[in-house]
Amino acid sequence: xxxxxxxxxxxxxxxxxxxxxxxxxxxxxxxxxxxxxxxxxxxxxxxxxxxxxxxxxxxxxxxxxxxxxxxxxxxxxxxxxxxxxxxxxxxxxxxxxxxxxxxxxxxxxxxxxxxxxxxxxxxxxxxxxxxxxxxxxxxxxxxxxxxxxxxxxxxxxxxxxxxxxxxxxxxxxxxxxxxxxxxxxxxxxxxxxxxxxxxxxxxxxxxxxxxxxxxxxxxxxxxxxxxxxxxxxxxxxxxxxxxxxxxxxxxxxxxxxxxxxxxxxxxxxxxxxxxxxxxxxxxxx
Amino acid sequence: xxxxxxxxxxxxxxxxxxxxxxxxxxxxxxxxxxxxxxxxxxxxxxxxxxxxxxxxxxxxxxxxxxxxxxxxxxxxxxxxxxxxxxxxxxxxxxxxxxxxxxxxxxxxxxxxxxxxxxxxxxxxxxxxxxxxxxxxxxxxxxxxxxxxxxxxxxxxxxxxxxxxxxxxxxxxxxxxxxxxxxxxxxxxxxxxxxxxxxxxxxxxxxxxxxxxxxxxxxxxxxxxxxxxxxxxxxxxxxxxxxxxxxxxxxxxxxxxxxxxxxxxxxxxxxxxxxxxxxxxxxxxxxxxxxxxxxxxxxxxxxxxxxxxxxxxxxxxxxxxxxxxxxxxxxxxxxxxxxxxxxxxxxxxxxxxxxxxxxxxxxxxxxxxxxxxxxxxxxxxxxxxxxxxxxxxxxxxxxxxxxxxxxxxxxxxxxxxxxxxxxxxxxxxxxxxxxxxxxxxxxxxxxxxxxxxxxxxxxxxxxxxxxxxxxxxxxxxxxx
Numbered sequence: 001x002x003x004x005x006x007x008x009x010x011x012x013x014x015x016x017x018x019x020x021x022x023x024x025x026x027x028x029x030x031x032x033x034x035x036x037x038x039x040x041x042x043x044x045x046x047x048x049x050x051x052x053x054x055x056x057x058x059x060x061x062x063x064x065x066x067x068x069x070x071x072x073x074x075x076x077x078x079x080x081x082x083x084x085x086x087x088x089x090x091x092x093x094x095x096x097x098x099x100x101x102x103x104x105x106x107x108x109x110x111x112x113x114x115x116x117x118x119x120x121x122x123x124x125x126x127x128x129x130x131x132x133x134x135x136x137x138x139x140x141x142x143x144x145x146x147x148x149x150x151x152x153x154x155x156x157x158x159x160x161x162x163x164x165x166x167x168x169x170x171x172x173x174x175x176x177x178x179x180x181x182x183x184x185x186x187x188x189x190x191x192x193x194x195x196x197x198x199x200x201x202x203x204x205x206x207x208x209x210x211x212x213x214x215x216x217x218x219x220x221x222x223x224x225x226x227x228x229x230x231x232x233x234x235x236x237x238x239x240x241x242x243x244x245x246x247x248x249x250x251x252x253x254x255x256x257x258x259x260x261x262x263x264x265x266x267x268x269x270x271x272x273x274x275x276x277x278x279x280x281x282x283x284x285x
Numbered sequence: 286x287x288x289x290x291x292x293x294x295x296x297x298x299x300x301x302x303x304x305x306x307x308x309x310x311x312x313x314x315x316x317x318x319x320x321x322x323x324x325x326x327x328x329x330x331x332x333x334x335x336x337x338x339x340x341x342x343x344x345x346x347x348x349x350x351x352x353x354x355x356x357x358x359x360x361x362x363x364x365x366x367x368x369x370x371x372x373x374x375x376x377x378x379x380x381x382x383x384x385x386x387x388x389x390x391x392x393x394x395x396x397x398x399x400x401x402x403x404x405x406x407x408x409x410x411x412x413x414x415x416x417x418x419x420x421x422x423x424x425x426x427x428x429x430x431x432x433x434x435x436x437x438x439x440x441x442x443x444x445x446x447x448x449x450x451x452x453x454x455x456x457x458x459x460x461x462x463x464x465x466x467x468x469x470x471x472x473x474x475x476x477x478x479x480x481x482x483x484x485x486x487x488x489x490x491x492x493x494x495x496x497x498x499x500x501x502x503x504x505x506x507x508x509x510x511x512x513x514x515x516x517x518x519x520x521x522x523x524x525x526x527x528x529x530x531x532x533x534x535x536x537x538x539x540x541x542x543x544x545x546x547x548x549x550x551x552x553x554x555x556x557x558x559x560x561x562x563x564x565x566x567x568x569x570x571x572x573x574x575x576x577x578x579x580x581x582x583x584x585x586x587x588x589x590x591x592x593x594x595x596x597x598x599x600x601x602x603x604x605x606x607x608x609x610x611x612x613x614x615x616x617x618x619x620x621x622x623x624x625x626x627x628x629x630x631x632x633x634x635x636x637x638x639x640x641x642x643x644x645x646x647x648x649x650x651x652x653x654x655x656x657x658x659x660x661x662x663x664x665x666x667x668x669x670x671x672x673x674x675x676x677x678x679x680x681x682x683x684x685x686x687x688x689x690x691x692x693x694x695x696x697x698x699x700x701x702x703x704x705x706x707x708x709x710x711x712x713x714x715x716x717x718x719x720x721x722x723x724x725x726x727x728x729x730x731x732x733x734x735x736x737x738x739x740x741x742x743x744x745x746x747x748x749x750x751x752x753x754x755x756x757x758x759x760x761x762x763x764x
Contacts, residue, residue: 059752130575134571139575142570248723251757
């Protein structure tokens with residue numbers, strides 16, 4: 001049996017591997033290849049080397065800051081949302097594991113925004129924001145900071161519930177013995193939180209911060225529906241910037257593709273660093 | 286460790302297979318085109334073998350096209366598949382559809398730039414019946430020595446106005462004009478709009494006295510600067526300074542454009558734009574909110590003027606929309622621009638050109654050409670085009686009963702018959718049109734809400750143009 005397994009493992013891997021190759025590996029490498037090409041449709045390309053990559057920063061011999069702007073704008077957006085979402089989700093999770101009445105209803109209510117699609121959600125929020133901003137004669141796209149905070153609110157509103165569920169699961173997983181032991185040793189609730197709950201929650205924190213981080217960088221739907229990158233591409237997050245380059249500028253499909261490759265490398269590197277950082281703080285149960 | 290290495294091996298094997306598959310498919314497609322060419326010589330006249338797949342550009346005509354496809358199938362047995370791209374998504378949809386093996390056989394190209402972009406895909410329509418029926422050959426796109434696209438309709442735009450309201454206004458004391466016919470220049474239009482805006486209550490009282498249901502809130506329908514409306518100003522209104530500038534420059538083809546623009550008529554643009562904003566009920570600071578609906582303001586008789594095109598005719602008169610205005614009360618005047626008002630007709634042109642995919646099989650190409658020819662020659666087709674889609678078709682087959690019912694289009698024709706000169710669609714020359722317009726609109730928005738100045742609009746207009754023109758040239762030089 002063992003021997004047969006060792007001999008025929010490839011046969012068992014094949015279906016999954018084929019699906020993985022078709023669905024991910026081939027498009028991925030094909031995409032990287034296309035970033036060095038000029039193309040109109042993906043089957044019709046011409047090799048042009050690094051030209052696409054230089055066009056990301058230099059347009060008509062001048063520095064073009066659109067991509068750089070959306071890079072730092074996205075980074076700031078991600079930073080803010082990661083902090084708010086995780087802190088709020090953790091706080092709510094703590095409250096909803098204390099056994100207060102109606103816990104299940106609250107959990108459901110907090111989770112619900114997550115069930116609505118990003119586009120629909122953003123259009124609804126768009127109306128809400130504009131109705132309020134109208135009072136001070138502004139709109140969500142009057143300037144990039146209106147757009148920024150608008151997106152932060154929508155994304156937080158949507159994701160806090162989801163992360164909360166993960167935190168709730170993590171908190172419930174902590175053995176009651178540990179907390180009881182700490183209490184017998186005379187720890188107050190703050191000390192329990194700091195020295196028992198949080199250290200035990202490290203794996204959960206890793207997951208949640210990873211999810212919120214990548215979600216922040218990859219955000220597209222809400223950006224498109226809420227601001228559409230207005231005013232003047234100032235509120236374009238990276239994903240929308242890539243999309244806009246790909247379809248908005250004639251003959252720039254390759255440049256869009258090159259941006260996408262850079263985008264991938266960036267997200268991968270940041271996610272790896274984050275994973276390493278938070279994982280190193282995890283404790284053995 | 287060993288398992289890892291094996292895994293890596295499996296990975297690369299899978300990749301190799303994928304690449305082989307890639308080669309295989311391209312080889313087979315090469316043979317299939319060869320066999321198609323062979324087949325075409327034997328079966329050049331055979332019909333009913335090909336398929337038609339049309340990627341429709343205008344969302345509002347989708348239903349009419351679907352019905353036509355069904356009729357055609359019933360009549361000839363040829364399968365016609367019509368897909369309509371969502372509003373504003375045509376470029377995206379076309380790009381992804383074209384990459385498929387069952388690519389569209391008929392698609393839309395908007396202008397010469399698009400003809401250049403899709404040059405490898407456009408079939409030369411020179412010998413087609415479609416081109417022969419085209420009554421004004423200026424309405425075809427010629428590129429790279431071939432007829433790349435044939436206009437399937439032409440459109441006119443200007444300022445839509447409500448005759449009845451202006452007539453009631455004319456009865457007021459010291460009214461600037463008695464009827465809409467007297468508005469023949471920007472000066473008069475400005476005076477009338479300002480006066481109406483200042484005397485809304487008086488006009489409403491008069492309207493009630495005249496037994497009209499209209500009650501106005503503004504002279505001009507809101508000038509929304511959100512993505513759903515801003516093209517009226519970054520495209521259509523921008524056309525005016527472009528047209529007059531190109532004309533002064535002595536350009537042979539006024540829709541072809543030039544590398545640089547000076548914006549010499551931008552002051553006139555500012556004058557018109559300021560009027561739109563000043564004489565409207567919409568808050569100038571929040572024009573980009575996306576909550577404004579100029580069509581319904583005009584449709585419900587709340588606004589007197591509304592800059593848009595003859596395609597609005599069906600929306601305004603469609604009973605389903607429940608608008609108050611009737612087709613007897615509405616008409617269109619040129620966008621008077623203070624340059625050559627007395628000779629100006631409406632802006633006439635099109636962004637709708639049928640192109641046939643040259644990479645489709647010979648059978649499919651023939652089927653597509655026959656289908657298009659059927660649309661413009663058969664009764665069902667012509668009826669659908671003029672009545673259901675409300676289009677004004679530029680083909681010599683549209684005579685008698687098939688002449689347009691669209692009052693705006695009729696006015697457009699009448700103005701031309703009166704010897705006025707149409708304003709060409711010079712904005713079709715805009716390089717990297719989406720990018721250029723985005724910058725222009727944001728500058729215009731900033732100017733209008735008070736956070737920016739007019740110079741930024743000028744810069745976006747002139748520098749933006751030169752910049753994007755260079756980029757577009759570069760992009761086409763590489764291909």
